Amino acid sequence: MITVFSADHEKRNVRTELYGGVLVPPHERAERARIVLDRVQEVGLGDVVAPTRHGLDPVLKVHDAGLIEFLSTVEDEWAAAGYEGEAIPTCWPARRMVDRVPRHVDGKLGYYAMSTETSIGPGTWEAAQASKDVALTAAALVAGGEKGAFGLCRPPGHHAAYDLYGGYCFINNAAVAAQHLRDAGAGRVAILDVDFHHGNGTQDIFYRRGDVFFASLHGDPADAFPHFMGYADEVGEGAGEGFTVNYPMPPGTAYDQWSDALADALRRIRAFGAEAIVVSLGVDTFERDPISFFKLTSDDFRRYGGLIGQAGLPTLFLLEGGYAVAEVGINAVNVLSGFEDA
Amino acid sequence: MITVFSADHEKRNVRTELYGGVLVPPHERAERARIVLDRVQEVGLGDVVAPTRHGLDPVLKVHDAGLIEFLSTVEDEWAAAGYEGEAIPTCWPARRMVDRVPRHVDGKLGYYAMSTETSIGPGTWEAAQASKDVALTAAALVAGGEKGAFGLCRPPGHHAAYDLYGGYCFINNAAVAAQHLRDAGAGRVAILDVDFHHGNGTQDIFYRRGDVFFASLHGDPADAFPHFMGYADEVGEGAGEGFTVNYPMPPGTAYDQWSDALADALRRIRAFGAEAIVVSLGVDTFERDPISFFKLTSDDFRRYGGLIGQAGLPTLFLLEGGYAVAEVGINAVNVLSGFEDA
Numbered sequence: 060m061i062t063v064f065s066a067d068h069e070k071r072n073v074r075t076e077l078y079g080g081v082l083v084p085p086h087e088r089a090e091r092a093r094i095v096l097d098r099v100q101e102v103g104l105g106d107v108v109a110p111t112r113h114g115l116d117p118v119l120k121v122h123d124a125g126l127i128e129f130l131s132t133v134e135d136e137w138a139a140a141g142y143e144g145e146a147i148p149t150c151w152p153a154r155r156m157v158d159r160v161p162r163h164v165d166g167k168l169g170y171y172a173m174s175t176e177t178s179i180g181p182g183t184w185e186a187a188q189a190s191k192d193v194a195l196t197a198a199a200l201v202a203g204g205e206k207g208a209f210g211l212c213r214p215p216g217h218h219a220a221y222d223l224y225g226g227y228c229f230i231n232n233a234a235v236a237a238q239h240l241r242d243a244g245a246g247r248v249a250i251l252d253v254d255f256h257h258g259n260g261t262q263d264i265f266y267r268r269g270d271v272f273f274a275s276l277h278g279d280p281a282d283a284f285p286h287f288m289g290y291a292d293e294v295g296e297g298a299g300e301g302f303t304v305n306y307p308m309p310p311g312t313a314y315d316q317w318s319d320a321l322a323d324a325l326r327r328i329r330a331f332g333a334e335a336i337v338v339s340l341g342v343d344t345f346e347r348d349p350i351s352f353f354k355l356t357s358d359d360f361r362r363y364g365g366l367i368g369q370a371g372l373p374t375l376f377l378l379e380g381g382y383a384v385a386e387v388g389i390n391a392v393n394v395l396s397g398f399e400d401a
Numbered sequence: 402m403i404t405v406f407s408a409d410h411e412k413r414n415v416r417t418e419l420y421g422g423v424l425v426p427p428h429e430r431a432e433r434a435r436i437v438l439d440r441v442q443e444v445g446l447g448d449v450v451a452p453t454r455h456g457l458d459p460v461l462k463v464h465d466a467g468l469i470e471f472l473s474t475v476e477d478e479w480a481a482a483g484y485e486g487e488a489i490p491t492c493w494p495a496r497r498m499v500d501r502v503p504r505h506v507d508g509k510l511g512y513y514a515m516s517t518e519t520s521i522g523p524g525t526w527e528a529a530q531a532s533k534d535v536a537l538t539a540a541a542l543v544a545g546g547e548k549g550a551f552g553l554c555r556p557p558g559h560h561a562a563y564d565l566y567g568g569y570c571f572i573n574n575a576a577v578a579a580q581h582l583r584d585a586g587a588g589r590v591a592i593l594d595v596d597f598h599h600g601n602g603t604q605d606i607f608y609r610r611g612d613v614f615f616a617s618l619h620g621d622p623a624d625a626f627p628h629f630m631g632y633a634d635e636v637g638e639g640a641g642e643g644f645t646v647n648y649p650m651p652p653g654t655a656y657d658q659w660s661d662a663l664a665d666a667l668r669r670i671r672a673f674g675a676e677a678i679v680v681s682l683g684v685d686t687f688e689r690d691p692i693s694f695f696k697l698t699s700d701d702f703r704r705y706g707g708l709i710g711q712a713g714l715p716t717l718f719l720l721e722g723g724y725a726v727a728e729v730g731i732n733a734v735n736v737l738s739g740f741e742d743a
Contacts, residue, residue: 078484080489143422149626150628157630175489280503283505
């Protein structure tokens, strides 16, 4: 399996994450991608290639132009404001407030943010663009006939909604890639989100569409980030009704329950008639992940990679979360190896 | 003029405020109230009395029971979660997310918060209750025939909405007091908010009511906190249509423009037929306030106190913001002295 990777991910290298009321070094850090790349090379998964540049047109097919303009200017606006730290929102349009984009960078941050753990600093926008180029380049491999491809994306993407960033995400790589597969000729595409956290951004983007199926297995949002999306009764709306499925699961969930949900999701994806699958591959379902509460072992990752492989569909894997840094490479590559061996 | 004051405000003594991407000592700190009290005594404004306890019934007339339950339990829930810092929200119900209260304290924080600068730590809820008792006790003095009274409230209240805390505020003291005046027999009550920041919480609580007029003079929300409320086209809705008026003003606004807005607000309050005025007395309009951008001088505070006094209505002053700590006492008491001398 070919891996697409860009060293430009390192340009996102912020110092802070708001966590538990203090500023800590980010859980989502550059080391993660290097460890996954090392493991890809260690096991000889296949060639590693650099992405080709795709510009912003594919991004604007799934994101609001205002969000993209904001992401491209916020680093300079924040620097001009002269604050001491990295950019973190302080207020947002809460219930009954107005839907208006303020002038001040503090207001813009709150307007476009869904959360506060995601500090923005220099290089973030450049890294986010490289990450979506990784996703698009890997998507093109699958559209061109590869059985599978791996986009080693960083920063991740699945929390980025139509007009919101957050959860370490800026551009929704999976959504951009799924749209690319559609535009390249696939009539129906499924996105399977196996990250520990609900893929609220991806759900949001496709919630009213019937051509992209979205299935997410995740920690119950009553207990886990992002808290305000991912409940079982969210099933799509309008033309998208029935094309979103959520599997929220409680603290302590281990592989038996988790893999039952995966099997159900794969059944629905086949019934949908998907011609390709985009996997939002977060490995924070791992038993020792520092910010999650599922109990998958490293072997379980290989097993479920096999289940995905047995679906027999062209499959694009895109890296999302996973923060137990030492094991993030083993677990991600186990999924890919399990897929290849299926 | 009688001042109502409770030393219990000191029980709110958090260490952190998220400001400019770093955690700094809070701008809203205990020292503020002590400085104002010292100035009240220095100029011999009048007696200083302790509040009587009023319980939560008057609070539940203007706030959601869920918010009050949350505020009364969040300190313990946060402590039980074992986080290192004070309680600060990390995510919230952003656009198109679900309106559901999560189980985890992180989710509850985001559900009930409007902003992140307001850390919650031990003693916050006790101080917030003492602050509303100060407001209610001062309101009772006005209802009982005093021409004016001063509730030296801390924490402040005007950003606290029906079901939201933030902006250093937990219970909306002005709203609780205005409701008390209504219940004590005033047919129509006006709230005049002269704090630098828009009184979004107060507006929210009375937006659909025709018996409480709300006027706010403040920094344009396009440029200033709270960013998502306080625009000139917000005028009330339903039975409240025409009973909210906002005067957003740009950076650098000095007394001439500001006092024109005040004169207009007082004209409207008279036309409304108010039988009493509650003044949300923030003094962060001061030219050297560290987080605001108006240019009022200490003399200006005395002048506008006189304008309010000339309205000739029973008037309840409740302390809101004001962060240039050295001058916060002089400026607040200048308003009260100007009122008395009118």
